Amino acid sequence: MRRLLWFAVGFGAAAGLCCYYFRDWYLTLALWLLLAVGTCLLLGVYFRTPRYLGLILLGFCAGTLWFFLRDGAYLAQARALDETQDTYTLQATDYSSETDYGGKVTASIRVDGRSFPVLVYLNDDATVSPGDTLSGEFLLRFTSTGGSKSDSSYRAEGIFLLAYARGATEIVQADSVPAAYWPAQARHEIIARLQTLFDGNVFAFTEAVLLGETSDLDYETLSAFSACGLRHIVAVSGLHMGIVLACIYFLTARRRWLTLLVGVPTFFAFAAIVGFTPSVTRAAIMYSVLLLAECLNKEYDAPTSLAFAALCMLVLNPTVICSVSFQLSVCCVAGILAFAQPIRSGIIQSHLFAGAKGKGLLARLKRWFAGAMSVTLSANLLATTLVAYYFGAVSLIGPVCNLLLLWLIPVLFYGILLSIGLSFVWLPAARAAAFFTAIPIRIVLYAAKLLAKLPLAVGYTESVYIVAWIVIVYVLLAAFLLGSRRETVALLCCVLVLYCAAVGLSWYESAEDDFRLTVLDVGQGQCILVQSEGRHFLIDCGGTTDSGAADKAAETLLSQGISRLDGAILTHPDRDHCGGLAGLLSRVPADAVFLPQVEGIEEFAATLSGVEPTYVSSDMVLEYESTKIVLYYAEMVDSGNESSLCILLDTEKCDILITGDRTTFGEYLLMHRVELPQVDILIAGHHGSAYSTGEALLAQVQPKYVFISVGANNSYGMPAADTLARLESAGCIVYRTDLNGTIVYRG
Secondary structure, three states, X not given: OHHHXXXXXXXXXXXXHHHHOOXXXXXXXXXXXXXXXXXXXXXXXXXXXXXXXXXXXXXXXXXXXXXXXXXXXXXXXXXXXXXXXXXXXXXXXOOOEEEOOEEEEEEEEEEOOEEXXXXXXXXXXXXXXXXXXXXXXXXXXXXXXXXXXXXXXXXXXXXXXXXEEEEEEEEEOOOOOOHHHHHHHHHHHHHHHXXXXXXXXXXXXXXXXXXXXXXXXXXXXXXXXXXXXXXXXXOOOHHHXXXXXXXXXXXXXXXXXXXXXXXXXXXXXXXXXXXXXXXXXXXXXXXXXXXXXXXXXXXXXXXXXXXXXHHHHHXXXXXXXXXXXXXXXXXXXXXXXXXXHHHHHHHHHOHHHOOOOOOOHHHXXXXXXXXXXXXXXXXXXXXXXXXXXXXOEEEOOHHHHHHHHOOHHHHHHHHHHHHHHHHOOOHHHHHHHHHHHHHHHHHHHHHHHHHHOXXXXXXXXXXXXXXXXXXXXXXXXHHHHHOOOOOHHHHHHHHHHHHHHHHHHHHHHHHOOXXXXXXOOOOOOEEEEEXXXXXXXXXXXXXXXXXXHHHHHHHHHHHOOOOOXXXXXXXXXXXXXXXXXXXXXXXXXXXXXXXEOOOOHHHHHOOOOOOOOEEEOOOEEEEEOOEEEEEEOOOOOOOOHHHOOEEEXXXXXXXXXXXXXXXXXXXXXXXXXXXXXXXXXXXXXXXXXXXXXXXXXXXXXOOOEEEEOOOOOXXXXXXXXXXXXXXXXXXOEEEEHHHHOOEEEEO
């Protein structure tokens, strides 16, 4: 059976390479690989080539050919629809949700007799239910390789088309919800009942822990769970499916065939309600194989079961390999299967756990601790690199948090299910159950936020020293697992000492600079950190996503040991400049916040907690030691681009001018009343728009460097060719976040 494991490894490698690297030539490569496999197998007969190598290559060829055949037979038709605009009729497959610009809903579109899942963006927030028909003119875009836009994460979810409504959309309600969409209806009903039974963040947590829906959890809570290594609690996975299995075992008294007949439909019904996310789908397949093995009196081989689950998912949709959820789920389980036992043995063999093999209560507690710690550490062993790469952080306190809080999850999970079940029978009893269930939920929420604030709890890969520490830790772990004598305590001490050294170097490096300007790469937005003479000011905090900008800013600050800002300055309340500020201040508070006195600013200020903002209605000067920050008020107050505050930083090292999103007209307004000095650095206005950073401004301030904060491949075409030409004519040295990443200027 282990042959399937090696075949799946090759198949997965092929899917990954095809998704990320292979393009038009992967059929030729597949043919060459088929020839290579044949040669390898032939050589194996005579030279005893390892059989697993042939199986990996065979899986690689099969995966590559399957990717090509699926791409040519199924996706080619969807790719041909890219950037086409026509009148289409679609059928909604789920309930609609609101967006910043209207609404969205998943649907099915039928073209030339073939059906494709599609995500529809509507111009308004109309209510759409499963089975409803949507008719109108739509612009279609392909989400995978070969489309006019860059690859989208939607392809990992099996959605290869996006539909953008052009004009009005006619919605015809269905008489009843089709059976295929009953899981979506059940999910909708469960959420409605949770809203009736629970309030506020407790409701948001129940929705997340039961259905994996985290959109209602606030940023502070989500960031706390990430910092504590508890994010898997609110991403439905094997943990939750294991709780469901334990419940089934109890109800069926572990009668094998009854458990199989009840369990398998329950697993896949639960997965369907959750939405067949990769982690829950993988768990459903593996637990189904487990129950089948028990019924047939066969030994359950967990590695083969994992390989089988991954292979099934890859055959259905090879691009699922791009899903972060899929990668983390497979790596966590693989880590547990490969390393949990060696780590447990190493812990028990250490001097601190002497007597763990006895029969007393203390010995049992030691064995429990060793088992729990080994599972936690081994689950993170392979996943840590992915977490560091995708999320830029490594939770050092994660294993401890899991030991402290994970035992509460089954308790509250069953409490949530009981509350929902009682709501169908007697609402007062359901409310009573919900009241008691909310107690452990509040404990988890409070504890996560408290533990996340502990010093040195998280290492951030914004620091090169933390990256180096991760590499060294993996080298030490390899030596630990391969060595005959496993000194667990010595290993942990080395890891902690090296971590403290990495953190110390990160803090020291930032502190030794008298002046530092950092233009953060936040995508399509702006976020600038100014550090001068021991003071720290953040100017704007917005980007492609609000949470992304907040994360980037918080991780940059915390990686340098900056846990509090001296001030945060907002140029204007556009989303790409302000969207992440509230989230950032929940993690890194500020002594003062400066906002432009423009229309609607009070509404934005209400989202900021913990500080009373200062409104800039006239020019203001912030001065300390030899650093001076001049805030030029907005001459126009309509909250448009011209209402941006302008900031002039005057330091001993350099002078910097920031104009927000002002156009050349707004620049003229500023220059008309203020004599701007020559500056060393100019932050290009409005992300390099053709209508900003005009010739008059360049002639007056004569910057040596121009930094442009702009998102890669943005739909606005920024920075504009005209702007770049003006900067070249002015002799400016240009750096761009879309090409250069985060820009750091040290003085």
